Amino acid sequence: DAKTTQPTSMDCAEGRAANLPCNHSTISGNEYVYWYRQIHSQGPQYIIHGLKNNETNEMASLIITEDRKSSTLILPHATLRDTAVYYCIVRVDYGGATNKLIFGTGTLLAVQP
Amino acid sequence: GAVVSQHPSRVICKSGTSVKIECRSLDFQATTMFWYRQFPKQSLMLMATSNEGSKATYEQGVEKDKFLINHASLTLSTLTVTSAHPEDSSFYICSASRPTDNSPLHFGNGTRLTVT
Numbered sequence: 574d575a576k577t578t579q580p581t582s583m584d585c586a587e588g589r590a591a592n593l594p595c596n597h598s599t600i601s602g603n604e605y606v607y608w609y610r611q612i613h614s615q616g617p618q619y620i621i622h623g624l625k626n627n628e629t630n631e632m633a634s635l636i637i638t639e640d641r642k643s644s645t646l647i648l649p650h651a652t653l654r655d656t657a658v659y660y661c662i663v664r665v666d667y668g669g670a671t672n673k674l675i676f677g678t679g680t681l682l683a684v685q686p
Numbered sequence: 687g688a689v690v691s692q693h694p695s696r697v698i699c700k701s702g703t704s705v706k707i708e709c710r711s712l713d714f715q716a717t718t719m720f721w722y723r724q725f726p727k728q729s730l731m732l733m734a735t736s737n738e739g740s741k742a743t744y745e746q747g748v749e750k751d752k753f754l755i756n757h758a759s760l761t762l763s764t765l766t767v768t769s770a771h772p773e774d775s776s777f778y779i780c781s782a783s784r785p786t787d788n789s790p791l792h793f794g795n796g797t798r799l800t801v802t
Contacts, residue, residue, distance in 0.1 A: 616793035676730040
């Protein structure tokens with residue numbers, strides 16, 4: 574079973590920051606938070622992941638609360654091409670990443686022109 | 687660029703026939719790959735874990751004799767849908783990761799299977 578809770582859908586204006594929340598109140602100490610997105614009829618695309626520190630890459634920022642029970646994915650300047658379903662997933666990372674990913678229902682982000 | 691390649695992207699087959707889908711890891715070796723299935727407007731559902739050189743591990747409710755998985759090399763896993771029926775029509779997606787610490791899973795672009 575998925576261990577995360579996300580809103581079903583969100584809207585965001587083009588050019589504005591998109592903040593996607595995720596609750597993972599039962600996360601274990603060795604579980605990472607991963608974010609993926611899926612554009613219609615494509616495979617999921619990796620965005621970012623983190624353990625407890627905030628992370629940033631060229632795509633997004635990941636803010637994890639101090640108690641690690643929730644996180645927020647931030648797309649700083651959303652474009653129409655960011656319209657997709659965003660999945661927040663928790664997973665133990667043993668290195669070599671042999672652990673499977675269990676997907677929840679995700680958040681459908683609709684970027685409006 | 688893509689690190690996992692999946693082929694074909696679309697396939698239409700007749701009921702009762704078998705269809706093979708290939709998943710390749712590009713420029714890295716993957717001892718483990720994963721196969722997912724996704725029905726319209728639903729999330730991805732993990733079907734099985736493909737293990738190089740050994741039998742695949744299937745999730746509960748997935749018929750191993752219907753969905754044959756072969757992982758004969760470190761860069762190739764295949765999923766064969768045997769005796770396909772219209773209810774097998776779905777989007778099939780594979781994934782793999784580089785064998786390094788904290789390496790995320792990367793996904794292929796999926797195969798749209800339509801059984802007529």
